[in-house]
Amino acid sequence: MTDVDKEKDSRKIKSVGKMKEIMTAYYIDAKTAEQTGKKVAWITSGGPVEPLIAMDVIPVYPENYGAMIGASKMGGDLCQKAEELGYSGDLCSYARADIVCSMIDGGPIGGLPKPDMLICCNNICGTVLKWYEIQARYYNVPLFIFDTPFCHTEYADESRRYVRKQIDEYTNFLENACKKKFDHDRIKEVGRLSVEGQELWQEVLDTAMNRPSPMTCFDAFFHLALIVTLRGTQIAVDYYQSLLEEMKQRVADGISAIPNERYRLLWDNLPIWYRVKWMSEKFAAHDACLVADTYTSAWCGQLKYMDGDNFLDSMAEAYTRIYLNIGVDEMIKIVLEVVDKYDVDGFVIHSNRSCKPYSLGQYDIQRAVQKEKGIPSVMIESHMIDERSFSESQSETRIDAFMEMIKQKG
Amino acid sequence: MERLNDFYEAVSDTGNYIRNLKDGGKKVLGYLCSYTPEEIILAAGIHPVRLFGTEGNITLADAHLQSYTCSLARGVLEGALSGELDYLDGMVFPHTCDTIQRLSDIWRLNTDFGFFADVVLPVKLNTESAREYMEDVLRRFRSELEEGMGVTITDGALKESIEKYNRIRGCLKTIYELRSADPGILPGADVHAIVKGSMIMDRDYLLERLPEVIEMLREKEPSTGAERKRIVLTGSICNHPDVYAIIEKSGGVVVWDDLCTGSRYFEGLTGTDGDPVKAIVNRYIERLICPAKHMSNTARGDSLVEMVRKNNVQGVIFLLLKFCDPHDFDYPYIKGFLDREDIPSMLLEIEDQLPSEGQLMTRFETFIHML
Numbered sequence: 157m158t159d160v161d162k163e164k165d166s167r168k169i170k171s172v173g174k175m176k177e178i179m180t181a182y183y184i185d186a187k188t189a190e191q192t193g194k195k196v197a198w199i200t201s202g203g204p205v206e207p208l209i210a211m212d213v214i215p216v217y218p219e220n221y222g223a224m225i226g227a228s229k230m231g232g233d234l235c236q237k238a239e240e241l242g243y244s245g246d247l248c249s250y251a252r253a254d255i256v257c258s259m260i261d262g263g264p265i266g267g268l269p270k271p272d273m274l275i276c277c278n279n280i281c282g283t284v285l286k287w288y289e290i291q292a293r294y295y296n297v298p299l300f301i302f303d304t305p306f307c308h309t310e311y312a313d314e315s316r317r318y319v320r321k322q323i324d325e326y327t328n329f330l331e332n333a334c335k336k337k338f339d340h341d342r343i344k345e346v347g348r349l350s351v352e353g354q355e356l357w358q359e360v361l362d363t364a365m366n367r368p369s370p371m372t373c374f375d376a377f378f379h380l381a382l383i384v385t386l387r388g389t390q391i392a393v394d395y396y397q398s399l400l401e402e403m404k405q406r407v408a409d410g411i412s413a414i415p416n417e418r419y420r421l422l423w424d425n426l427p428i429w430y431r432v433k434w435m436s437e438k439f440a441a442h443d444a445c446l447v448a449d450t451y452t453s454a455w456c457g458q459l460k461y462m463d464g465d466n467f468l469d470s471m472a473e474a475y476t477r478i479y480l481n482i483g484v485d486e487m488i489k490i491v492l493e494v495v496d497k498y499d500v501d502g503f504v505i506h507s508n509r510s511c512k513p514y515s516l517g518q519y520d521i522q523r524a525v526q527k528e529k530g531i532p533s534v535m536i537e538s539h540m541i542d543e544r545s546f547s548e549s550q551s552e553t554r555i556d557a558f559m560e561m562i563k564q565k566g
Numbered sequence: 567m568e569r570l571n572d573f574y575e576a577v578s579d580t581g582n583y584i585r586n587l588k589d590g591g592k593k594v595l596g597y598l599c600s601y602t603p604e605e606i607i608l609a610a611g612i613h614p615v616r617l618f619g620t621e622g623n624i625t626l627a628d629a630h631l632q633s634y635t636c637s638l639a640r641g642v643l644e645g646a647l648s649g650e651l652d653y654l655d656g657m658v659f660p661h662t663c664d665t666i667q668r669l670s671d672i673w674r675l676n677t678d679f680g681f682f683a684d685v686v687l688p689v690k691l692n693t694e695s696a697r698e699y700m701e702d703v704l705r706r707f708r709s710e711l712e713e714g715m716g717v718t719i720t721d722g723a724l725k726e727s728i729e730k731y732n733r734i735r736g737c738l739k740t741i742y743e744l745r746s747a748d749p750g751i752l753p754g755a756d757v758h759a760i761v762k763g764s765m766i767m768d769r770d771y772l773l774e775r776l777p778e779v780i781e782m783l784r785e786k787e788p789s790t791g792a793e794r795k796r797i798v799l800t801g802s803i804c805n806h807p808d809v810y811a812i813i814e815k816s817g818g819v820v821v822w823d824d825l826c827t828g829s830r831y832f833e834g835l836t837g838t839d840g841d842p843v844k845a846i847v848n849r850y851i852e853r854l855i856c857p858a859k860h861m862s863n864t865a866r867g868d869s870l871v872e873m874v875r876k877n878n879v880q881g882v883i884f885l886l887l888k889f890c891d892p893h894d895f896d897y898p899y900i901k902g903f904l905d906r907e908d909i910p911s912m913l914l915e916i917e918d919q920l921p922s923e924g925q926l927m928t929r930f931e932t933f934i935h936m937l
Contacts, residue, residue, distance in 0.1 A: 242898035244915075246634060246889050278689055282664045285689060285860055286895030292863045293899060301860055303696065305686045306667055308674070314702035315686070321695040484671035509634045512891065516668035519630050520675060537632075 167411060169375055171399045178391060179381055186214045187269045195272040195334055198291065200284045201384055202454070203277035204302060204326070204475050206350050206467065209388040210343040211330050215275075216268055217385055218287075222250030223377075224264045225257070226429025226541030234263065235542040248510040249542040251287040258294055271295055273333045275326075277302040279481040281513045300329045304476040308483040311476060319472040347467025350388040351459070356396035357383045358456040363403040364447040365498055368412030369420070370403045373449035374436040375413065377427045383455040414440040419562050422494060423449035424521070425506035425514050428536070430543040431551075438552065442559040448498040450491060454479045457490070484517035488524045495529050502562045503533035504555075510540045532565065534558035569782060570756055572775065573763035580766050584615055584653045587768055593655040593715060596679075598642065600826045600856065601660045601687055603846055605836065606708050608769055609727035610717045612655075616765035618805045618827075620645045624918070630672045636889040637918045638803060639669045646677045656681025656714070658707075661689075663858045663892050681714045683707055690860040691851050700847045708843070724842040730769055735832035737776035738764060741783065742822060742829065746877050749796065749819040750789020754810025757820075761828060762805075794819040795937045798874055800900070801885035802893055803827045806920050809885065816930035818937075822877045824870055825885070830854045857892035866896055867903035874909050880937040882911040883930075910937055 189196045197208050201219040208215045225231050231253050237260070238252035239245050245252075257263035274297060276288035285301065292299040302322055305315040327338040360379070363370050379399060386392040406412075421439065423446045428435060439446060457479055463470035479490065495503070503525050508515045522533050534554050539545040576583040584594055592613045597604070607614040619641025626647035627640045645651040656679050659670035674682055685707050688696040708719055738761055745752050760779065764772055795818045799809075803826050810820055823829055834853040837845035854869055855861045874882065882904055886893045897913065904911045912933040920926060 242901060244894040244897070247891060247894050251895075282667075282689070282858060283891060283895070286857070286892060289860065289863050290895065290899065299863065301690045303689045305688070305699075306661055306684075308671060308684045308686070312686070312706065314699055314706065317702070318688070318695055318699035321698075325693065325695065483674075484668065485675055507632055509632075512635070512664040513668060516631060516635060516665060517671055518632075520672060 163415070167413065167415075169371065169379075169399075169402065171395070171402050172378070174395065174398070175379060175382065178386070178395060182385060183265055186216050187265070189214050189269055196269050197273045197275050198268070198271040198288075199275040200277050200280060200288070202280040202475065202478055202480070203275050204323075204471055206346045206388040206471065207327055207330055207338070207343060208275070210339050210346045211334050211336070213273075213330070213334065214269075215385065216271065218254040218268065218291075219250055220381060220385055221257070221263070221268055222254055222541055223381075223427075223429050225253045227432065228264050229430045229543055230263060231430060231541030232544040235539070235544070245542075246509065248281075248283045248287070249539040250510060251283055253541060255287070255290055255294075258291065271297055273297055273329075274299045275302065276300070277304060277475065279304040279475055279478050281480065281511065283511075298329070298333060300326060302326060302475075304481055306481055307477055307486075309485075311473060315476060316473065319476050320469065323468055323472055344465075344467060346388040347471070348464045349390060349393055350467070351462050351464040353383055353387055353389075353392040353396055354456040354459055354462070356393060356400055358453070358459065360396055360400050360403055361448070361453055361456070363400070363407060366407045367420075367499075368410075368414075368417035369445050369447045370406035370411060370413055372413045372436060373423045373446040373452065374427070374432050376449060376452040377432060380452045380455065387455070412445070414443070414445045416443045417445045418443040419502065419559070419566065420445055420447045420498060420500045421502045421504050422446070422491070422498065422500040423451070423504050423506065424491070424518065425508045426451055426511060426540045428506060428538045428546065429541050431538075431546060431548070434548070438555055439559075442555075442563075444502070444559060444562070446504065447500060448494055450479060450487075450494065453494075480513050484520050487517065488521050491521055491525060492528055495525060495531065500531065501566065502531055502558065504558075505533060505535045506540075507535050507537040508540050509537065509545060510542070532558055532561040570759060570779070573756075573759040573767070576763045576767045577759050580615070581650065581653060583766065584613075587613060588653060594653055595681065596651065596654045596657045597660070598638070598666060599660045599662050600831045601662070601685075601850060601859075602658055603685065603704055603707060605724060605727045605731050605842070605846055606704065606711060606719060607658070608730065609719045609723040610711050610715060612711075612715060612717075613768065615654075616827075617642050617645065617651065618762070618803065620648075620650060622648070622650070630676065631669070634889055635665055636887045637916075638805075638887060639665050641918075643669060643672065646673060646679075651679075654679045656683075658683050658685060660685040661687050662856065663890075665889070665891070681711075683710050683714070687850075687859075689858070691855070692861050697847060697851060700850065701843055704843050704846060721842055725838060728836045728842055728845060729838060730773060732835045732838070734764060734769060734772050734776060735835065737772075737780060738832040739829075740780050741776070742832075744780070744783045746821045748789055749794060749821050750791055751783055751786050754814060754820045755807045758804065758807045758810055761831065765827070765831065792817075795880045795934050796821045796878060797934075798870070798877065798879045798882045799823040799825060799828070799885050800870060800882060801825055802887055802890055804885055806916065808920060808923070809926075812923060812926050813883070813930055813934075816927055816934050818881070818930065818934040821879060822873055824854060824866075824873060826856060830856060857896045864903075867900045870900055871903055871907055871909070874904070874907075879909070881933065882909060883933070884911060884913045886913065886915050888915050888917045
């Protein structure tokens with residue numbers, strides 16, 4: 157091993173291996189559900205998963221699968237196939253790729269296990285409603301829509317009542333689908349584990365407040381998988397406990413995520429999954445560490461509304477008030493807080509053609525950050541897993557110019 | 567048609583029409599969606615006007631909305647920022663799609679027309695709790711309107727408003743039925759002007775005017791001339807009256823539609839007994855659905871096939887705005903439903919402007935000749 161390799165190796169996050177093992181076991185479990193007599197539910201990434209765990213239903217996340225498709229650079233090809241089936245190339249690339257994978261039994265890991273039911277929560281977008289209708293027609297299985305009214309400026313009383321009623325409808329739906337009673341004791345335990353997992357995940361992200369940071373948002377994109385897929389389980393709690401310990405140890409040992417952290421940046425929106433490594437190296441070459449993002453904190457940003465002792469009731473509010481289901485002015489407040497919290501020098505905005513609720517409003521957020529914090533920003537456009545839409549040279553030019561601005565300020 | 571000049575004038579220069587109306591002391595609220603509870607607005611003595619985008623170039627809105635936003639959202643924001651819509655006293659945003667959801671935020675943060683309300687309707691319409699929630703949301707809107715505009719909306723006024731809308735919607739439906747029975751009696755562009763005008767013009771005027779139009783149609787001799795292929799248009803909004811004439815020149819004729827600015831606006835009457843807010847909710851639940859809402863997994867496909875059968879239609883034209891996610895997601899399955907029933911269809915995707923007439927003619931002619 158050369159010195160450079162050794163140096164690189166020392167920076168690697170050791171928990172990565174453990175994480176891959178857990179995800180492999182999880183997907184094997186899900187893909188063999190038919191043999192083991194377990195039910196499989198497909199659920200949206202922001203959906204209330206805890207009742208499924210309490211009912212021993214295996215949750216499967218087409219969006220996590222979308223990320224996998226993107227990372228393995230299969231998105232362009234699958235999206236192209238979707239277009240041949242009549243789906244516009246302007247639609248969400250996760251949705252396009254997933255819909256096609258179902259129809260051709262293709263994609264990474266040989267496709268997802270067939271769902272016994274579909275759980276669609278629209279707190280992240282309206283796209284999931286259409287996407288899950290398509291899958292409900294294709295698989296001909298029951299669809300439960302958990303409708304979380306958008307909170308432009310507030311969480312209205314009528315929304316509170318409506319969402320709370322739907323939690324009972326949801327548990328009834330599960331009782332029918334699973335032909336067994338909902339376990340009200342078990343959900344308390346699952347709720348407690350969910351809250352604990354989210355707290356630990358927030359603590360992991362918080363270690364990036366250190367200078368230099370032990371992790372980048374590109375690491376967070378990877379380690380996010382468990383808080384999405386196994387939220388509410390002991391496995392997730394144990395994993396984040398050990399990841400947190402590793403991060404703390406890195407801080408104590410002075411191991412930084414990038415060799416020479418001089419600039420700290422904030423990332424907005426989902427990752428560009430097929431260019432994570434490229435992007436990460438690109439910024440590291442400028443001595444810039446992306447210490448925080450608005451995306452991975454979406455799975456712990458609502459902890460203030462969660463009550464582990466009264467989980468079902470508090471879940472209604474927590475799931476309705478997530479980052480993507482609030483007004484642009486509320487998002488601006490959160491972004492400004494994150495800028496201060498992680499002490500960032502610049503703002504990298506991914507204008508994601510695949511995600512309108514996340515991307516429309518970014519110009520207003522960008523202006524607010526510039527006005528309030530006076531830090532430079534840059535906008536990079538893509539479809540998050542359709543690599544055909546990405547212009548590397550244009551993005552590179554923009555990133556270089558942006559970093560020049562930061563260096564001149566610095 | 568000369569006798570429809572009033573409609574054409576209101577449609578072609580809406581600003582001028584509304585400003586004249588305001589000289590009479592009316593307050594005006596803008597809206598974008600057929601789930602806007604216009605009955606409540608009218609009952610408050612306020613004039614509701616539907617906005618359709620802008621004819622002009624889009625420059626100011628580009629500072630707020632990315633290029634992958636539909637022309638409706640960009641056009642309406644442009645109008646708000648440029649002063650073109652300075653006649654508005656406020657704006658109402660029912661929750662529809664992801665784009666309009668964010669347009670509402672951007673509007674609220676960057677414009678100041680006075681009144682502003684989000685009407686965060688449920689996305690699913692097929693459960694009891696969604697029905698109750700929708701009722702609560704409409705009641706909230708009613709009190710926000712009362713407070714914001716300094717008016718009182720009595721149940722009596724609301725019922726009166728509902729009756730007016732029932733008559734207007736009933737007239738529009740009758741005009742569609744007369745046209746479907748004899749498509750030669752009224753060019754598509756005229757029908758477009760009447761429907762669009764009905765979302766812009768003074769509603770009391772329409773109550774007198776629409777029955778006259780119907781009378782005029784009934785008095786007309788049955789049309790003669792070449793048999794045309796009967797077409798249904800389906801999509802979100804149609805803000806391109808030229809489409810109708812080009813279809814007619816190509817040997818077709820639009821006999822019905824599933825458009826937000828068409829049958830989805832007028833289908834279904836509101837009950838006049840009992841609680842008026844409940845009655846408005848009932849109509850929304852029974853009406854033809856928009857793809858941004860959920861009724862069942864096949865509601866839109868089923869109703870389009872039924873519409874085709876009922877109107878003896880030979881072909882369907884999908885008229886979709888570029889970047890309209892809900893419609894784009896529904897297109898393959900609805901086309902599949904039509905294919906299964908051997909109903910030919912074609913897709914026309916519209917950006918800011920229509921393609922050139924020559925190009926459109928070629929596409930329509932090819933499609934229509936195959937029918």
